[in-house]
Amino acid sequence: MTEPLSQALIEEATKKSGLIWVQGPTGPSRALWHVWHDGAAHVVGGGAGEQPVADLGLVDGATATVTVRSKDKGGRLVTWTAAVAELPPGAESWAAAVAELKGKRLNAPDAERIEERWAQQCRVLRLTPSGAVGDLPDGSLAATPLPSPATTRRAMPAALPRLLRRRRG
Structure with a gap:
């Protein structure tokens, strides 16, 4: 169990963050939306x-590392097990968790x-703090984004600047 000050830091940061980064026993670290409910x-x-x-x-029974980011600045606030x-x-x-998630x-x-x-x-997972707050790393830990069709970037169409100028005139 976590100590009271660590628990308060974890709870407050996680409640206010829109996303948490979860690293399970396998696979990449992934940004997930969540709700904080019942500890x-x-x-x-x-x-x-x-x-x-x-x-x-x-x-069920595994451990994960959760990194919480700041909602307004996007920087790493706290990491917990x-x-x-x-x-x-x-x-x-x-039912109680799904009512909040909905x-x-x-x-x-x-x-x-x-x-x-x-x-x-689907699966509804409960991630309960079980260890102390981890130390923040000195480096950035930046990584290449995972492959996704949503990240494909194409060149701007050649006619677009002319169309935009025409609209202003």
Whole structure:
């Protein structure tokens, strides 16, 4: 269990951050949206249209490293060790976590049946602080972004400057 001052730092920073970076036993470190509920960070992932968590190795009983960034500046605030627990669909803890997660899920394609879809296709994970706050590294730890079709950059069309000038005139 974490000491009270560390627990307060973890809770306050994680509550205010929109994203946390989670490094599981396997795979890359990945930015995940979350909610802080009942003393732990909760994430939903897997399934169609949700954030990918399968390659992180986050299974019941595993540990993960969570890095919290500042919401306004984007810099690293705190790093902590988490005990991973997968909440079983339909359980009281699952229902309470999903009620909180629903409110933070942006642009859900099926908002009216999101709970049903999450129960069938997704995993709800509870990341409970289990160790002391880690020391911040001296270096930047910058890494190359993971491959994604969303990061493809194409050249600007040659006709675009002419079209923009025409619009002003």
